[in-house]
Amino acid sequence: MQIIIVHKNDSKASILAQKVKAVLSSRGVYCSLLGFCQLTEGNCPEGDLVMVLGGDGTLLKTARSYADSGTPILGVNLGTVGFLSSIEPEDLMEALDLLLQGKYEIKKRMMINVQLFRDGQGCLHQSIALNDAVIKARVLHTIKINLRVDGTLYTTYQGDGVICATPTGSTAYSLSAGGPILDPSVSALVITPISPQFLSSRPLVIRSSAKLEFELDSDHVTYLNIDGEEEIPILKGDIIRISRSPAVARIVQLKPVSSTEKVAYWIQQAEID
Structure with missing residues (x-):
């Protein structure tokens, strides 16, 4: 061994x-x-x-x-x-x-693929996450983020940013921002707005097979953070695509x-x- x-x-x-x-x-x-x-x-x-x-x-x-x-x-x-x-x-x-x-025992934990696209330049960054992907402003201004689910505009978040977390990541930043706890066995993702400007903006639990697109609609300094480690600056019009990864984390219990x-x-x- x-x-x-x-x-x-x-x-x-x-x-x-x-x-x-x-x-x-x-x-x-x-x-x-x-x-x-x-x-x-x-x-x-x-x-x-x-x-x-x-x-x-x-x-x-x-x-x-x-x-x-x-x-x-x-x-x-x-x-x-x-x-x-x-x-x-x-x-x-x-x-x-x-x-x-x-x-x-070995428990399989869902992971997500995270891709950053920019108009005219294609995919600028691609990574995998076990916890979450976070889009967040670096300044004291609200930013606007459009969410599309399977190609259809679902909602627009206006606030400090948004978190897309796996069930594993639901006990991390998403929980601190008011998101729900998902059991690791649940086949879903949680989308949690960070300090939303409107009371109607609430955490969303969505099936893990959904194809998610987050489009930044703001000129303020904003970053994409992956699992609290990778930090990538993003610009207005950039699109972050998130989908369930075929890879899983195999955690020994x-x-x-x-x-x-x-x-x-x-x-x-x-x-x-």
């Missing part, structure tokens, strides 16, 4: 990665370490499983990088809430036993915890703090 250990760039994660590698190596498992900054689409070592030591941001980048290969990903939470992680650091050594015994349970825990911790 070959395991790739991806760790975020801090001393705690690096030390833990070395410790895990030593334990697994003593049990005959080949391991290689990869820092967060070293992980790119062109630098994804092959393995039977990828273990991620970090927060949701580290896992999101890893999931996107390994989407085409379909390599299972196990998240160890070194962040705050860790919606995507399966285990906490204090349970890691026990989890290694379960992992080597094959006592785990050792001790399954639902999204609602994670949110409940997050709320309890916030009240305590």
Whole structure:
């Protein structure tokens, strides 16, 4: 068995990665370490499983990088809430036993393809996302975004921007903006306006097979952000096309915890703090 250990760039994660590698190596498992900054689409070592030591941001980048290969990903939470992680650091050594015994499940998480088109220039950018794609103004002005569903104008959002999230991403920025929580098994996307100007603008849950187009109808400085990492400036008239990707993120679950349970825990911790 070959395991790739991806760790975020801090001393705690690096030390833990070395410790895990030593334990697994003593049990005959080949391991290689990869820092967060070293992980790119062109630098994804092959393995039977990828273990991620970090927060949701580290896992999101890893999931996107390994989407085409379909390599299972196990998240160890070194962040705050860790919606995507399966285990906490204090349970890691026990989890290694379960992992080597094959006592785990693999949950498939929907991903989306995101494309940026500009008139006369074709597709300028293409990426894949596990959480969301966000179109947001960089200035203190409202922007207008036209939404087309399967080629038909559906609505126009006027406010700070809009979020298009997968069920996995429904517990991220979309939730903070007032969007609903979708169970990961639901075949749908959620579109959540950010600080809308009109009360009639409400979050929308739509089937995942829909072909979505978001057209920027504003001259103000606006950016497209993908999974909180990639940030691309967009111009008036640009179109962002979003569709369900054939690729999925294969997340290893050792001790399954639902999204609602994670949110409940997050709320309890916030009240305590």
